[in-house]
Amino acid sequence: MGANRNAPVIIRRKKVVAANGHHGGAWKVAYADFVTAMMAFFMLMWLLNATTEKQRQGLADYFSPTISLSPTSGGGDGNFGGDSIFSEDTLAQNGLGATNLKPAPRTPGPSGNNPTEEEERFAEIESRLARGGESMADDNILRHVVTRITDEGLIVEVFSLDGDPLFVDGSDEPTPLLEDLIDLIGEVFGYATNQVAVKGFSRAYPVVLLQNPAWSNSLNWSEKARSMLTRRLAPTRMERVSGHADRSPAVRPPMSIRNDRLEIVLLRSVEA
Known part of the structure; x- marks a missing residue:
């Protein structure tokens, strides 16, 4: 039997898909953003430490x-x-x-804008305190000091840091760090005749403790600082000593050792 010349012709085309094709480069952009963010993060951590x-x-x-x-x-x-x-x-x-x-911060003066003689004296003492260190050791202790001028007077705040406490843990025995700080503060306060107040503050302790040492610590620390200051300043310049426990934390969380601190205040003169 001969072939049927009227039968339809069927053409079969086979589609070939190449393996391991190009998938785009979006992942490279995401990876670059991630690396940039990590670099910025580590630079921030370094700056906070430095x-x-x-x-x-x-x-x-x-x-x-x-x-x-x-x-x-x-x-x-x-x-x-x-x-x-x-x-x-x-x-x-x-x-x-x-x-x-x-x-x-307020800077009162005779005209409301110009600083008074006392304001200028406070600024000079603050500057002397900032320049107090000429060696790396002095620069290290100044990491524990911040100053500010308020309506109360010139406040010099000294505080503990991790690994560098002001007092031996659980006592009112000062560390060599606090000895150097008090000596420096007493020296610069000698350039004025204003009265001095000392305030003690403590970090918070767990509420499960039977005896909370925050109150006794803050008061003992301020009294110890007052006693140390009298080596440089006349005892009659000591106006008041107070302990504030953990009632006014400087940073969060309240249990941070940074909240173990002293505020030594060069009080404003009482105007008649």
């Missing part, structure tokens, strides 16, 4: 939106003079506006 508490506070203040970067700001006197609802008194007109959560 800077002092005062330097970190200065950086935080610089980037804070409540503090003016210009020495003066706009606004005038009287109603609608440029004050915002977050300013204290007229500080916003001088470039120092702030909220109640972050009040700006």
Whole structure:
């Protein structure tokens, strides 16, 4: 039998798919972002370890939106003079506006703007304290110091750090670190005749303790600091000594050793 010439012709095409094709480079972009983020993280950790508490506070203040970067700001006197609802008194007109959560330091003077002689003395003592170290050892102890000028006076805060406490744990025995700090503070306070107050603060302790040592520690520490200061200053300059336990933590969490601290205050003169 011959072939059927009218039968349909069927053509079969085979599609060949190559293996291991190109899958795009999006993963490379994601990996690069990850490496960049890790590098930034480690640089941040290094900077936190390499800077002092005062330097970190200065950086935080610089980037804070409540503090003016210009020495003066706009606004005038009287109603609608440029004050915002977050300013204290007229500080916003001088470039120092702030909220109640972050009040700006005040510098009262005869005209309300010019610093008084006492303000200048405080600033000079603060500067002398910052320049107190000429060696690496002195620079190390200054890591434990922050200063600020308030309505109460010049506050010099000294605090413990991990591995560098002010007192031997569980006692009022000062460490060599505190001995050096008190000696430095007593020296610079000798440039003024103002009265001095000493406040002690303690970190929080677990509530399960039968006896909470926070109150006794803070009071014993401030009394010990007062006694050490009298080696440099006249005992009659000591105005008051107080212990505040763990009621005013400086940092979180309250159990951080950074909250073991002393505030030595060069008090403002009492005006008649």
